[in-house]
Amino acid sequence: MHPKTEALIDELVNEHGFERDYVSEVLASAERKQKIIDSISKPAEFTWTWDRYRKLFIEDKRISNGKLFIKNNLQILEKAENEFGVPKEIITAIIGVETRYGKIQGSYRVIDSLLTLGFDYPRRANFFRKELISFFLLTRENELNILDIKGSYAGAMGYGQFISSSYRAYAVDYDGDGNADLFNSVEDAIGSVANYLAVHGWKREGEIIYNSDPNNVRKIFKPNKELSKFIPLMFEEDGKEKYFIGDDNFIAITKYNVSHFYAMAVYYLSEELKK
Numbered sequence: 426m427h428p429k430t431e432a433l434i435d436e437l438v439n440e441h442g443f444e445r446d447y448v449s450e451v452l453a454s455a456e457r458k459q460k461i462i463d464s465i466s467k468p469a470e471f472t473w474t475w476d477r478y479r480k481l482f483i484e485d486k487r488i489s490n491g492k493l494f495i496k497n498n499l500q501i502l503e504k505a506e507n508e509f510g511v512p513k514e515i516i517t518a519i520i521g522v523e524t525r526y527g528k529i530q531g532s533y534r535v536i537d538s539l540l541t542l543g544f545d546y547p548r549r550a551n552f553f554r555k556e557l558i559s560f561f562l563l564t565r566e567n568e569l570n571i572l573d574i575k576g577s578y579a580g581a582m583g584y585g586q587f588i589s590s591s592y593r594a595y596a597v598d599y600d601g602d603g604n605a606d607l608f609n610s611v612e613d614a615i616g617s618v619a620n621y622l623a624v625h626g627w628k629r630e631g632e633i634i635y636n637s638d639p640n641n642v643r644k645i646f647k648p649n650k651e652l653s654k655f656i657p658l659m660f661e662e663d664g665k666e667k668y669f670i671g672d673d674n675f676i677a678i679t680k681y682n683v684s685h686f687y688a689m690a691v692y693y694l695s696e697e698l699k700k
């Protein structure tokens with residue numbers, strides 16, 4: 426048994442009311458996997474160039490499937506757009522970048538990922554240990570079999586790849602069956618992505634990025650304090666340096682995934698989906 430198992434079992438039993446036998450069995454069935462540590466240690470966001478990253482996400486198939494996704498889910502996307510102020514192309518682009526519109530939701534058992542990272546990935550062990558506890562709570566609340574649920578190597582789940590704490594906090598039932606199911610209900614996924622962005626600062630009719638050049642960046646950043654939350658961005662694209670200012674809604678996308686590449690890819694894809 427891993428030396429950290431005992432304390433985790435105690436916490437789940439004493440603070441969250443789980444049966445000791447259940448927790449012990451689940452943790453004994455979970456497998457620690459080196460591949461999970463290896464994957465999280467070299468994410469594309471930090472080791473790839475922007476050109477490589479961009480070409481992975483902004484390509485014909487993802488664009489055409491995104492347009493099809495909008496066509497097939499237009500009514501629910503418009504409902505979410507009206508309610509949360511997040512354009513249908515942005516909701517679609519996030520689901521497209523995360524899982525190719527729900528097709529690739531991840532092949533790791535979430536219990537394995539969270540146990541591995543919560544116990545044996547010191548840099549972010551506290552974070553993943555908390556997610557592991559949230560995962561126990563989530564599966565209890567939603568009556569899911571904790572050993573069956575699959576997701577990414579980092580424990581992200583469903584169409585929009587929500588981690589457990591986000592699932593519990595921001596998932597909404599958008600098809601009216603009384604249950605927020607981000608694995609099987611595209612309606613729930615659409616509502617939940619929009620809700621997540623709205624809660625994290627998305628502004629209705631707001632801007633995502635401005636094109637800029639180095640001189641403009643300096644001008645914008647000079648004395649105006651109100652603008653200090655904006656992010657200056659430089660991307661090397663096809664051998665050229667391109668300058669942007671990330672506005673409120675760019676920042677909101679980075680709350681979904683902290684990478685600037687990620688937010689920019691979502692933005693680019695959303696623009697393609699409008700064409």
Ligand SMILES: [Ca+2]
Nearest residue numbers: 598600602604
């Ligand atoms: Ca539902």
